[in-house]
Amino acid sequence: MAEGSILIVDDEYGVRSGIRTILEMEGYEVAEAADGASALAALDERDYDVALLDYRLPDTDGLSLLQTMKQRGCEAMICMITAYANIDTAIAATRQGVDFFLPKPFSPDDLEGVIVTLLRHKKARTEAERLRAEHEASLLALAEEKTQTHSLVSSLRDAVLVVNRDGDVVLANPPMLELLELGEGEALMRPAQELLGGGALATLGEQLAAPAKDRTVRQLEIGEQAWMTSIVTFRDDDGEARGRILTLSDISEVRRLAMEKQKFIRTMVHELKSPLGSIKGLLEVVTDKSLGEDLDQYLPMIARADHRIDNLVELIRDLLTLARSEQAPEAEEAELVPVAPVLDEVAELARERGGQRGVEVITDLAEDLPPALIRPDDLQLVLSNLVGNAVKYNRDGGTVTIRGAVVDGWLRLDVADTGIGIREENLARLWDEFFREKRAETRELEGNGLGLSIVKRLVERAGGRLEAASVEGEGSTFSVLLPA
């Protein structure tokens, strides 16, 4: 069974029905129109594979109808049929897009042959059209992918420069343009070597041109910023090198942290070695018998050495606490801890210590104070550190007041003293590890400068914050704010 739909446009009923009979016998789908208007109406209804047009129609001629049909987007193959065939009409018809010219009269075999050929052409044309559309779609997708890649690279924080095989820039994202001090588009297709120039980036230009084995990941400093640079070759699917990609990652923050750690270690070493040196010196006096044979003479020195060892042990314990406080807490470690019992214990210890100097410790907790969500040990450490400091840095006969209440949705614990206070310029440095305010008033007071660093980290680890306010010579207030 043949497949295809055919529209017959002819004003002669006999011709139409004859053709219809022949084609329907072959299995084609057939429709008829007696004039131009009904032909167009039929085409509005549906598409046909082939249209057979009579050259002469009552309301128009075949060629005019053909033009209207084409204008309306008709994609049917066109076969002109006419009894008035001459070579001029044939040429004119072909020029106007007629696919075949069938002169009347024609045999059923002639008609069938024409229809088969036209349907084959139609099929080839449809296939070609489909392929073209597909190709167009893939080109569109490719363009879109290119745009996507471009915006992806543009939004990277890293500075990226892509060069082709000749070393010319094919892509420079905004951070790279900023580094090169160029506007958008100013880098394109210019030699990378020239753009990287003679300044801080010059070595990169050399690296970019160097063979892969001579390239290294390196660190580069430009102004205040530190960058880590790397160069990779990019290849197509066949493994062919297409160009190189230079990436500069901003590692300023990483470097700052590394330097801070360096400084911390340096200070830590100093804080460990100094007392060891002193202990060694004290013991040397004993072994040297610098004060003669009477051992009693040395007892104060041995006691001092012993005390310095205690301080060292405490320092090491605090260093461990500090390290621990940097780790994220295990969720299950936090508990709802009632504040009063912990505070009572801490206050009692502070009273013992402050008693001799007449320092009074007062606690004033709101009756409905909710429990704090924190590791119980951490709360104990926080309060004992703050209350301990409040006693230590107080004046003789001074007061330490600990208040607890819910303020603005926070569980707020204030530890206020009437001591020597803190200089305003030092308030911001209070939390720095090993920081101690060096003043005549603190000369006789021992401490390793880690307490407040630990307190701050423990409070923040519990989701809270720590604040300090102070007036030099009048006293300080430390406030712990925990989520209520």
Place this chain on the structure above:
Amino acid sequence: MTTPTTVLFVDDDRDFLQSKQLYLEARGYRVLTVESPDAAMALLERETPAIIFLDLMMEHVDDGFRLGYRIGKDERLSHIPLVMLSGVAAETGTRFDGEAGGLREWSRLARFLDKPVTGKQVLAVIEELAVVTPDGEPAAV
């Protein structure tokens, strides 16, 4: 009887000062100790020690260098050898030996000793560097 050689220690660690004082006094030295650069400058107005040991990190990280500079600028004191003591050295990768950036020259540093420093080491440095006249008198005034 000869006048004992005077040695000055500037350090904020009292135990360190005391131990060095006792160790050296047992060997006939006269030992002066102060705990801050300012106290050192005050003392140096009336004393001219034969050698000065300075702690590098006191109140500020570079107090030792600053004090060295102040002493060096004083004509009456500039001949006194200065020995810097510090617990911060090679192991941290930081050069505090005063070679870097001309600090050594700037602060007229004669020697750098890494803490902990024993009495024995101090003694050896004094014997080598202290400005002592043949009869034990301090060299210059």
